[in-house]
Amino acid sequence: MSVKVFLNEGEIPRQWYNLAADLPSPLQPPLGPDGNPISPDMLAPVFPMNLIEQEVSQSRWIKIPDEVLNLLYRWRPSPLHRAVYLEKALDTPARIYYKNESLSPPGSHKPNTAVAQAWYNKTFGIKRLTTETGAGQWGSALAFACSLLGLECKVFMVRISFDQKPFRKIMMQTWNADCVASPSKETNAGREILAATPDTPGSLGIAISEAVEAAVTDKSGETRYSLGSVLNHVLLHQTVIGLEAKKQLEMFGEKKPDVVIGCAGGGSNFAGLAFPFVNDKINGAQIEIIPVEPASCPTMTRAPFVYDHGDTAKMTPLLAMYSLGHAFIPPPIHAGGLRYHGMAPLVSQAIVEGLLTPQAMVQNECYQAAVTFARTEGIIIAPETSHAVAAVIREAKKAKEEKKQKVILFNLSGHGMMDLAGYDAFFQGKLQDYVLPEEDIKKSLSAIAGYPKPSANKSGKW
Ligand SMILES: Cc1ncc(COP(=O)(O)O)c(C=O)c1O
Numbered sequence: 031m032s033v034k035v036f037l038n039e040g041e042i043p044r045q046w047y048n049l050a051a052d053l054p055s056p057l058q059p060p061l062g063p064d065g066n067p068i069s070p071d072m073l074a075p076v077f078p079m080n081l082i083e084q085e086v087s088q089s090r091w092i093k094i095p096d097e098v099l100n101l102l103y104r105w106r107p108s109p110l111h112r113a114v115y116l117e118k119a120l121d122t123p124a125r126i127y128y129k130n131e132s133l134s135p136p137g138s139h140k141p142n143t144a145v146a147q148a149w150y151n152k153t154f155g156i157k158r159l160t161t162e163t164g165a166g167q168w169g170s171a172l173a174f175a176c177s178l179l180g181l182e183c184k185v186f187m188v189r190i191s192f193d194q195k196p197f198r199k200i201m202m203q204t205w206n207a208d209c210v211a212s213p214s215k216e217t218n219a220g221r222e223i224l225a226a227t228p229d230t231p232g233s234l235g236i237a238i239s240e241a242v243e244a245a246v247t248d249k250s251g252e253t254r255y256s257l258g259s260v261l262n263h264v265l266l267h268q269t270v271i272g273l274e275a276k277k278q279l280e281m282f283g284e285k286k287p288d289v290v291i292g293c294a295g296g297g298s299n300f301a302g303l304a305f306p307f308v309n310d311k312i313n314g315a316q317i318e319i320i321p322v323e324p325a326s327c328p329t330m331t332r333a334p335f336v337y338d339h340g341d342t343a344k345m346t347p348l349l350a351m352y353s354l355g356h357a358f359i360p361p362p363i364h365a366g367g368l369r370y371h372g373m374a375p376l377v378s379q380a381i382v383e384g385l386l387t388p389q390a391m392v393q394n395e396c397y398q399a400a401v402t403f404a405r406t407e408g409i410i411i412a413p414e415t416s417h418a419v420a421a422v423i424r425e426a427k428k429a430k431e432e433k434k435q436k437v438i439l440f441n442l443s444g445h446g447m448m449d450l451a452g453y454d455a456f457f458q459g460k461l462q463d464y465v466l467p468e469e470d471i472k473k474s475l476s477a478i479a480g481y482p483k484p485s486a487n488k489s490g491k492w
Pocket of ligand 1: 138139164165166167168258259260293294295296297298299300366367368412414415443444445
C-alpha cells in the first residue's frame with residue numbers, strides 16, 4: 031500500500047485561493063482609532079502596497095508570481111502521507127492522511143508566506159523586515175526567506191520561547207537575522223512592559239507591538255513589518271497546502287475528506303489546509319472542519335467575537351475576531367505558536383457562519399498524542415502540531431466506536447526537533463494541564479469593554 035504521494039513541480043498550484051470571495055457573510059472591515067474603517071493607505075507605513083492590495087482583495091484566485099514559485103520549489107510540493115501505522119495502532123476503520131509541512135528548510139509551513147512576503151517587499155523597494163516570533167518557527171522562516179532575497183531581518187522573540195528554545199535563535203543567526211528576546215529594551219512598548227512587569231514571559235501580542243514600532247519608527251522608509259499569521263494575505267499564501275492536498279487525496283483514490291483538522295494559533299496553517307475544503311463545504315460537501323487550540327488560550331471556544339487590536343500596545347487597527355483581549359498574557363505552555371489572544375478574521379468569520387467546529391485541548395493529551403505519533407509514524411512533531419494530532423486521535427477513536435470508514439485529513443504543520451524540552455517535561459511528568467478560569471477571561475476582556483462591536487452576520491445555512 032502506498033504511504034505517501036508526491037506531486038511534481040509542474041503540478042504546484044499557480045494561484046492562491048482567497049476565501050474572502052466566497053464567504054456567505056462578508057468580512058467586517060478593520061477599524062481605525064476613530065472607529066471608522068481604515069483605508070489601505072493608512073497601512074502603508076507598516077506593509078508594502080502590493081501586500082495591502084492582497085489584504086483587501088475580493089478576487090477568488092490570485093496569481094502566484096513566477097519568482098515566488100521558484101522560491102517555493104525549493105521544498106514544494108510537499109508530500110501527502112497516509113498514516114497507516116497510526117491507523118493500525120489505533121485499530122481504527124478511519125483512513126488518516128497528513129500533509130507534511132515539516133520538510134521546508136526551517137521545518138514548518140511558515141516559509142510558504144515568508145518567501146512571498148519577502149519577495150513582495152523586495153519588489154516594492156524595501157531593504158529590511160521586522161517581525162515577532164512565538165515558538166521561533168516564524169522568525170526562522172522569515173530569516174530564511176530574507177537570506178534568500180538579500181533583505182535584513184530583525185526578530186522579536188517571545189521571552190519564554192527565547193529561553194526554552196535557544197537553538198531557534200542560532201538558526202535565525204545562521205540565516206543572518208538579528209533575534210532579541212521580547213519584551214526588549216529596544217522599543218517604547220518593550221520598555222513600558224518591562225517597567226511594569228520585569229519578569230513577564232512575554233506574549234505574541236507584545237512582540238508584535240515591538241516589531242511594528244521598530245518598522246514604523248525607522249526614518250529611512252526602507253523598513254516594513256511582516257506578520258506570520260492572522261492577516262488575510264498570510265492565510266492566502268498558505269492555501270497552496272490545501273490545493274496540493276486536494277490533488278493528492280484524489281491520487282490516493284479519495285473523493286473527499288470527511289474531517290479536516292489543523293491546529294490554530296493565529297490561524298494560518300489551519301486556513302492553508304482547510305480553506306479550499308471550506309469552499310467545497312460552502313458548495314454543498316459534507317465535511318467537518320476543526321481548528322484546534324490550547325485550553326489555556328481558548329480564543330475560538332470561549333472568547334467572544336469582538337473588535338480588538340492584534341497587539342498588546344494597540345498599534346494595529348481593530349480587527350473583527352474572536353479575542354481574549356489584547357492585554358491577555360497566555361500561560362507559558364510549550365506550544366508557543368498557539369499563545370495568541372486573537373484569531374484570524376477570516377477564520378473567525380467562518381466560525382461565526384458555523385462552517386467550522388473549533389475544539390480545545392490540554393497539554394498532556396497533546397504530548398501523549400505526539401509521542402504516539404512519533405512511535406508509529408516516526409516524525410517528532412512540533413508542540414503546536416500535537417494539538418491537531420490529539421484531535422485526529424479522538425476522531426479516529428470515534429470512527430471506531432461508530433464503525434465508520436471516515437477519511438481524516440490533517441496538517442502536520444511542523445517538526446519538533448527544536449522543541450524537545452517540552453517532550454522532556456512531559457516524560458518527567460512536569461507538564462500542567464491548565465484550563466483558563468472564567469474570571470481571567472472576564473478580567474482581560476474588560477480592557478475592550480467600550481470598543482465598537484462587530485455585527486455577527488451569518489447566512490444561517492450551517
Ligand atoms: C509548527 C507550528 N504550527 C502551528 C503554528 C501556529 O500558527 P498558525 O495558527 O498561524 O498556523 C505555529 C506558530 O508558530 C507553528 O510554529
